[in-house]
Amino acid sequence: MIPLLDLKAQYSQIKDQINAAIRDVLESQYFILGPTVSDFEKNIVAYTQSKYAIGVASGSDALLLSLMAIDLRPGDEVITTPYTFFSTASCISRLGAKPVFVDIDPKTYNIDPNLIEAKITLRTKAIIPVDLYGQAADMDPIMACAKKHQLTVIEDAAQALSATYKGKKCSTLGDLGAISFFPSKNLGGYGDGGMVITDNEELAEKIKILRVHGAKPKYYHDYIGCASRLDALQAAVLNVKLKYLDQWSQGRQKNAKEYDALFSSKDVQTPFIDEHCQHVYNQYVIRVSKRDPLRDFLKEKEISTEIYYPRPLHLQKCFADLGYKEGDFPESEKAAQETLALPIYPELSQQNQRMIVDTISQFYN
Ligand SMILES: Cc1ncc(COP(=O)(O)O)c(C=O)c1O
CATH class of the missing domain: 3.90.1150.10 (Aspartate Aminotransferase, domain 1)
Structure with missing residues (x-):
């Protein structure tokens, strides 16, 4: 039997380091945010050469929190591709907004930048291109179009951490980038996990607040956020795996x-x-x-x-x-x-x- 993916083969190469990292978290009993998560966030900032990385509960939540951070509302529209994983579009609908689909380039399977402008209306707030299968969408024309119409670009880089476009790391190509640490990803955790990448200080700060119920300080809520943190146990595993x-x-x-x-x-x-x-x-x-x-x-x-x-x-x-x-x-x-x-x-x-x-x-x- 040849499996699609053999995670046991990978685990056997790094077993001792992974087990030690998990044991360290258990000894610390620090499970929610804390030093292991912030270490991992810093390591991802260094790896992607971005300014901010915010660990969240999944790649799906990374997209959802990004849209919450730009205050996406019912009636707004977001342009994306129909040939992608479900959550690229469900995050839009979950906020009461409307996904507006644009067909793909048949060679790369990524959104066709030439077809985007025709779909922009006064209600369009954002574009979500996807780096499908691990290859960047054609981001330069997408960013140029977004700039012209003052739209936010959220790069769905769930499948593409470590890939590059014109020498720049995927997840840093838009205004916000979403990464997934689902176990089958190139950098996969031992459960769900995700991250938002951005150079925008204001958006980074808002996402940090949104992931803890919209509260800052604790128990004082300026926004209605959610409970969506990257687990310290996942961060410990991912910190080991990032080196590889x-x-x-x-x-x-x-x-x-x-x-x-x-x-x-x-x-x-x-x-x-x-x-x-x-x-x-x-x-x-x-x-x-x-x-x-x-x-x-x-x-x-x-x-x-x-x-x-x-x-x-x-x-x-x-x-x-x-x-x-x-x-x-x-x-x-x-x-x-x-x-x-x-x-x-x-x-x-x-x-x-x-x-x-x-x-x-x-x-x-
Ligand atoms: C393109 C794409 N977007 C979003 C996601 C969502 O990530 P997660 O499974 O971590 O919620 C995935 C992964 O499954 C994906 O492949």
């Missing part, structure tokens, strides 16, 4: 190169890399015809794969009241039918990669 992040991302890049070289069949389209981007392959996603039968065939041969994402957000039942229909975003709909993520974790062996590629060739032959 670049090495692990390089392992993924090496495996991606190996796949790129091994795939020769015209039936398989390998990932397109934008010349401005360093892709970190949180997912290695191929585009194929007969995707579902291929996936079944691989499953029979004990090779795990995943579909990110099988139904674009504009066609989700919970968003029916937005009034979208099939055909509205053809590139997103096509990608949802044709893409397939293969195992790419750093510990994946060359032998297994060859077996995966051979099995796919066997299917098409």
